[in-house]
């Protein structure tokens with residue numbers, strides 16, 4: 001696996017927000033089909049890291065490579081590159097004025113240049129996969145949070161991304177809706193999607209992730225398999241953190 | 249003279265004045281909407297000088313009294329060899345004012361969209377232009393229907409600036425001055441007729457605005 005070019009590779013990435021050093025010398029590779037869980041205390045830089053990967057945020061120094069290619073600077077090339085990495089946000093961020101179907105077809109039509117008919121056929125297929133095809137004609141505000149998040153996943157998938165980033169996809173959801181979203185993600189993982197998931201859902205991490213990366217204060221402090229990390233954390237920071245999320 | 253006689257003598261003038269007021273309103277509003285979209289796109293663009301120009305435009309024209317702006321357009325522009333017909337002076341003034349306020353309405357609409365949807369649009373690969381076209385402008389337009397209805401009414405009322413310059417034919421306010429000097433002793437009756445026209449049109453526009461808003465409003 002490691003002989004292949006990683007789908008996502010970060011080399012010595014540094015970023016500041018003013019005086020705040022949010023990312024410190026981040027080195028990380030994500031290989032094809034790998035599911036990486038990113039975990040860490042609030043403010044440790046997990047969201048920032050995700051956002052730099054598809055260049056919603058710029059970096060100060062270092063390199064980010066997608067399948068070995070550096071991210072282009074601004075402009076159309078960058079927009080194209082962003083489409084290759086799907087992103088699912090905590091707050092769904094569906095387009096409020098468009099129907100569920102239009103939310104999913106917009107990217108394929110506008111960015112991939114797909115015909116409307118083909119985009120709609122594929123969108124319906126994706127909506128069926130995530131179980132919201134019956135809602136295709138509604139607008140986002142008419143759906144539950146769990147349904148909206150599944151649409152957001154379908155919207156990303158419609159771009160046929162090489163990898164997907166999930167930034168706390170279930171933390172804005174009512175508890176009874178968390179599982180329906182996690183199930184979709186488990187299914188995606190099974191199908192071989194390369195995924196980076198920021199989440200505190202330990203069951204999900206244990207079930208599907210290959211690797212857990214623990215961040216604190218903008219640094220990668222520890223990484224390992226889910227079993228290693230959750231059962232035998234090596235660093236004091238990771239132990240403290242795990243205690244805190246387990247409610248000790 | 250009572251209302252009946254005034255209308256008998258000046259009915260034709262009122263009809264023309266109504267047409268003038270409404271046609272100026274419509275023309276100015278349409279142009280102002282076009283300009284306010286352009287100015288608003290400048291104000292949210294990633295290019296700093298464009299943002300500055302857009303902000304400056306709004307700050308200037310939102311904060312000058314209409315009459316003062318009309319004086320500038322009508323009497324200062326000729327100093328730099330720009331001599332516009334009187335009616336055009338009024339229209340330019342109204343458009344400058346209305347577009348500044350229009351841009352503010354759009355900005356409010358854009359701020360309501362939230363950065364999340366814009367990031368989502370970027371993350372599926374839409375360029376800045378496409379994000380504007382497909383996500384930001386349609387939503388800003390829809391959520392701006394009610395404030396824009398108010399602006400349309402304000403635009404109509406602002407065309408009364410036409411009473412400050414010689415127009416032929418006159419609009420509703422200018423006509424009042426004409427009638428009161430043409431026939432004495434009419435009191436406020438000629439003004440009341442114009443006022444009722446303004447109020448009636450405002451009311452109808454308000455209804456229309458509410459109706460459109462109900463249809464296109466973005467559920468959140």
Ligand SMILES: Nc1ncnc2c1ncn2[C@@H]1O[C@H](COP(=O)(O)OP(=O)(O)OP(=O)(O)O)[C@@H](O)[C@H]1O
Pocket residue numbers: 017020022040041042043044045046047048049
């Ligand atoms: N746009 C910004 N400008 C300035 N500081 C920011 C900005 N975005 C994030 N930060 C700061 O950067 C740090 C890292 O934020 P980030 O959102 O990446 O953390 P996180 O690990 O995702 O936290 P959480 O678990 O709360 O989501 C925080 O201290 C945050 O306050």
Ligand SMILES: [Mg+2]
Pocket residue numbers: 046047048167168
């Ligand atoms: Mg975060």
